[in-house]
Amino acid sequence: MAVDEVKLLGFWGSPFALRVEWALRLKGIEYEYVEEDLSNKSLMLLQYNPWYKKVPVLVHNGKPIVESLVIIEYIDETWKNHPLLPEDPFERATSRFWAKFVDDKFVPLIIKMSSSTREQKDKVAEEAREILKTLESCLNLNKPFYGGKIIGFMDIAVAWIGIWAPMLEKIIDVKLLNEEYMPLLNTWFSDVLEVLVIKECVPPLDELLAHYKDYYDRFMATKA
Amino acid sequence: MAVDEVKLLGFWGSPFALRVEWALRLKGIEYEYVEEDLSNKSLMLLQYNPWYKKVPVLVHNGKPIVESLVIIEYIDETWKNHPLLPEDPFERATSRFWAKFVDDKFVPLIIKMSSSTREQKDKVAEEAREILKTLESCLNLNKPFYGGKIIGFMDIAVAWIGIWAPMLEKIIDVKLLNEEYMPLLNTWFSDVLEVLVIKECVPPLDELLAHYKDYYDRFMATKA
Structure with missing residues (x-):
């Protein structure tokens, strides 16, 4: 199986990006962190999240997932170790x-x-x-x-x-x-x-x- | 197994309550519909949803679940037939x-x-x-x-x-x-x-x- 490419577009002062980093780290997922300049947003951010133009964006094998809580659920459903949501x-x-x-x-x-x-x-x-x-x-x-x-x-x-x-x-x-x-x-x-x-x-x-x-x-x- | 008690507190003119009814019906779940008078909210509504004081509230075997999208996910995870969310x-x-x-x-x-x-x-x-x-x-x-x-x-x-x-x-x-x-x-x-x-x-x-x-x-x- 090919190695997962996991990229996180974040901003160091964003609590919403931080949430996602915590989820990735709790799961032990290796990821590339890409810092966004929110006063001069990257084309990558605008392309991956044209609807909100905000961080965080998780890019998994080229597919973007946006909105922090949606991303955390995605992480939880994709990597099964250390479940984040309860079972019940x-x-x-x-x-x-x-x-x-x-x-x-x-x-x-x-x-x-x-x-x-x-x-x-x-x-x-x-x-x-x-x-x-x-x-x-x-x-x-x-x-x-x-x-x-x-x-x-x-x-x-x-x-x-x-x-x-x-x-x-x-x-x-x-x-x-x-x-x-x-x-x-x-x-x-x-x-x-x-x-x-x-x-x-x-x-x-x-x-x-x-x-x-x-x-x-x-x-x-x-x-x- | 005891029969499920499923109650929906709704308002006939609420699109959010309607969403939940559609989810229940797509799954074929029997439920009791309780119409709320939003100008004179019931004690049951205020007790089950003191945070928003809004419909819909799903009460399943005495446990309240609120917020329409949260309710629909709950329904999807509790009753497995006719999956509403995709697998992937x-x-x-x-x-x-x-x-x-x-x-x-x-x-x-x-x-x-x-x-x-x-x-x-x-x-x-x-x-x-x-x-x-x-x-x-x-x-x-x-x-x-x-x-x-x-x-x-x-x-x-x-x-x-x-x-x-x-x-x-x-x-x-x-x-x-x-x-x-x-x-x-x-x-x-x-x-x-x-x-x-x-x-x-x-x-x-x-x-x-x-x-x-x-x-x-x-x-x-x-x-x-």
């Missing part, structure tokens, strides 16, 4: 629901929070904390990860928040995570980000902070 | 991508179109036509359905547009479908809506039109 259909549906919930509900709040007045920011941050509290309520106290004993689909779909939320707290001056208010979720973030495969694949936090701070400052300058 | 992982990813694309891109345009000025309406309708043209480009000329020889996941995810678009054209006075501009998509809409299982489960078109017209008129009155 109800648990699979639950994992898919929560991953979608984060993308539908939490991601727009981050964007809203980054472009609001002081008063609006606090209101949106309150909504965001409610969502995090809801995510906490799905943790099973008897299992370390959403996926059970090993890290799975929902873990890698949600864990980026453990990196991005503290960063947003610094940049936008809001409170999102609170150890007293959501201790279990904070413990889970620490645990999942300590898993070696994940820990080895996290962008440098100071550079990430500088990147997003710069982005935010430039955005706010356009509104001044 | 790349084709599965493609089906999931396009279903998500419709929900992410087309649905917001419908909402935008319904609350715009005349000039904006035409601009948004142009965007909507582009999306429909893109959907047309995925049709395989050698196969009658997106799913191949038989109707599948992507067909039931997209087919509601064949009912809702002509209705919107009448209510909002825009042009969405055009037989000359997208003849293949128009033929596909006709074919899929002629499949007996689908045809038997379509809300009465005159009542649907009256319902949405009334909704639209009342909405516009608040803006006058």
